Amino acid sequence: MEKVLMKGNEAVCAAAIAAGCKYFFGYPITPQNEIPEYMARELPKVGGTFIQAESEVAAINMVYGAAGAGARVMTSSSSPGVALKQEGISYCAGAELPAVIVNMMRGGPGLGSIQPSQTDYFQATRGGGNGDYKTLVLAPADVQELVDLTIEGFDKADYYRNPVMILGDGFIGQMMEPVVFKDRSDVELPEKPWATSGTKGERKPNIINSLYLGAEELEEHNIHLQAKYAEMAKNEVKVExxxxxxxxxxxxxxxxxxxxxxxxxxxxxxxxxxxxxxxxxxxxxxxxxxxxxxxxxxxxxxxxxxxxxxxxxxxxxxxxxxxxxxxxxxxxxxxxxxxxxxxxxxxxxxxxx
Amino acid sequence: MTVVFERTTGLTEVETHYCPGCTHGIIHRLVAEVLVELDILDDTIGVCPVGCSVLAYKYFNCDMQQAAHGRAPAVATGAKRVHPDKFVFTYQGDGDLASIGTAEIVHAAHRGEKISTIFVNNAIYGMTGGQMAPTTLIGQKATTAPYGRDEETMGMPLRMSEMLATIDGAKFVERVSVDTPANIRKAKRAIKKCFQVQLEGKGFGIVEVLSTCPTNWGLTPVESLKWLKENMIPYYPLGNFKSPEEVE
The missing domain is CATH 3.40.50.920 (Rossmann fold)
Structure with missing residues (x-):
């Protein structure tokens, strides 16, 4: 495959589309606006859907709905916007929904600034939302790695039925570097027999849910989640x-x-x-x-x-x-x-x- | 022997958790009957809220997603965009839709999402134990309005149907009640029309259903129906606010 010169914010989109992502829900915030703009332009060309949501909160809940319906789906934002998405990320983790969330971090706290930062390390690695949950958090150091980790992120999200966060500082999003996209034409997306897509009268209803009113039931669900996180901790460590x-x-x-x-x-x-x-x-x-x-x-x-x-x-x-x-x-x-x-x-x- | 009434296959056999006299059960049945009558149950994705109907995913006999508080229209948007050929509905209460979820319902209507919403308005927060809702009537007591709702500090009750009817993308808006057998029949007709608007690809539809909460109103089921009729209907007038001509 040939090398192309791409800005990080556009490369992450091209990577998502290469990974089979056809749905993107987002809300404008600097310094990641090239992401929703690219998706608005490119997703219709591959039969996908872009929605500019009314808020980051709505966007992540659209992600929940689309992921629950079986789609590969992504949202992106920058720090204060990712703070707003925490509710939905926690629900995705609880309901075991795969999705990729991109955070091109800017300075904080509060409205902070629009300049690059790494101030959401705690937010990303400690949960951010409520409850005992983990997301796979990947931090690329260059645009090629951003592409590779994004593509892999979709595969891992599906494999573990868990949200994956791509944690880039603002530099990664704005920087232009040459990238190569590996040929994925032979990769088949996994079946999702658990998704809500209508029973067609052929199976019992599928339910996407994070509510477990019984204490024993919820404890059991948490033990199941923790076993999954332990598996991720064993297999998904990446380091140079x-x-x-x-x-x-x-x-x-x-x-x-x-x-x-x-x-x-x-x-x-x-x-x-x-x-x-x-x-x-x-x-x-x-x-x-x-x-x-x-x-x-x-x-x-x-x-x-x-x-x-x-x-x-x-x-x-x-x-x-x-x-x-x-x-x-x-x-x-x-x-x-x-x-x-x-x-x-x-x-x-x-x-x- | 002729069977004159039987349990709809649109509901599962799970016993509901609703309080005695609560009208959620009636509304569930109406929605389920319409899904069966329109022959779309097997092609339906339902989205339930946070509130009394949080467990609706156990009761509707179709694929269901449980949404965060107020976010059902956003979740439904995601599901519908992935499966435009499926029927997608949300079932939400007044705390969920008229308070924490106002942005999501307004913008689902604004985008003209081809989803249908059942909005159950009982003028109070039921699941959390009787707190004030945006729909609580003036003078009505709630645990967080112990002296009764007062316009000066708490504002006037929010009329969601009237508000949503002003949005172009909302193609079907009707308010119904389930306080009498006649009104229950009318409610079912409205739900069916609303669902047909989605099936015909026309846009967003909502049916607001005035409902009772005997437990948190502190009334018997029969008194509750009377209270609904005497207090809620005058402030929340029944009727159709918007409908495409074809489904009239």
Whole structure:
């Protein structure tokens, strides 16, 4: 397949359509407006449907209805809009409906800003909505990975009957990079015998539901969900790492920030510092085990994020007190520069050499 | 022997949880009978709300989705767009439709979604124990309006059918009641017409059904029917607000 130059926000749409998604329900919010615009333009060409919903709340509930009717379906938004979708995401998780939700994160809290951020790490990985549930959270670092994870996200959503979140910072959405779409013409979409599509008089009614009034019944449903999440935690961890066996310090970063960190690590290498990297690609399930590969003499792990320190919680869980955890971040739409990261690393390792 | 009445196959055999004297049971039966009479039960996707009819997915004998509070029209929109050849209806109460779900119902009508809505208005929140609804009448007591609804601080009761009838995409709007056998027959006719509007691809349809809540009104079932007639019908006049000529 040939390479095409695409903006992240358009590539995620092309990936969704390539994955067989024909339904998109969304609401405008910067910096992801190219997504609903692309879908409004392209979905009718493939026999699909785009609706500009009256709100993010309505959009995610349209997703619920379409997913419950057996379709591959997507919605997208940016931070404050994804906050509004949490109700529907929780219902999708409870009713075990597959869907892909894209969050091109911007600065918060509140209306915040329209500049890139990573401030929804907690919202995405800790649930956001009510109840004990998990969504598969995938954090691409470039446009090609955004395409690949989106396509895979649809397959995983169907496989687990669970919502999948593509967590991109605003940079990923706005950045243009060459991408290749793998040929999927031989991929058949899975049957969904549980979906509501009319009984046709051939089966008992199918019911899409997250209500279990009996305490024992609801506990049993939760045990079933947790077993599914355990399966996901076992099979769906994605991580990139290097230099862990002899690093003096390891940086943990995801998304666009990880690319800035790679530049900083190259600079540091030239100055004689050995710095490793752990880049979680799946933020949930989190690659806790990867941290065990860090050598015992390492001085610690520096988490770098475009927020005030959220993934640090997972890094500390992973380290379990084995070595110190440090943090460097910029927020409000500011991105850390390689120089700032270099300086922070030097500060931790005891100044210039 | 001739069978003059039997349980409709549009309902499952599950015993409902509704309180004695509540008219949800009648409305369920009417909807189910119409689905069977129009021969669409096997091609129907129903969407039930949060509120007293939250468990309706157990009672209607067709594919069902249970929606978040107020969101049934959005859920129905998603299902209908995926299956435009199926019949899709929502069944919602007045807290669900007239309070938390106003945006979803207004915009489903506004888009002219080819779905049908049964809106059960009993002027109170039933499931949560008798709190005030947007449809609660002036002077009517509720647990969150213990001195009675007062226009000055709580506003006047919301007339949803009149409001929705102003929207172009709403093609069928009618308010009915189930307080008497004659009104029950009229209600069934309205539900059938409303469903036909969707089957003919004309657009959005809604039937508002005035209903009783003896438990939370603190009245007997018979007193409740009388209260509905004497208090609700004067404020919520029965009748058709909008109908395409062809189904008249």
């Amino acid at each position: 790492s290097f230099g862990l066996e002899d690093a003096e310090l390891v940086i943990a970063a995801y998304g666009t920030t990880s690319r800035i960190c790679k530049t900083a690590i190259s600079k540091l290498e030239k100055e004689g510092y050995k710095v490793g990297l752990i880049r979680p690609i799946s933020l949930w399930p989190y690659p806790f085990n990867e941290f065990e590969k860090i050598n015992d003499d390492c001085k610690g792990v520096l988490t770098v994020e475009m927020n005030t320190g959220q993934m640090t919680d997972d890094v500390q869980i992973a380290l379990n007190g084995r070595m110190p955890s440090y943090f460097y971040g910029r927020t409000g739409g500011m991105a850390p520069t390689p120089e700032e990261i270099v300086n922070k690393v030097k500060e931790i390792l005891g100044g210039d050499r």
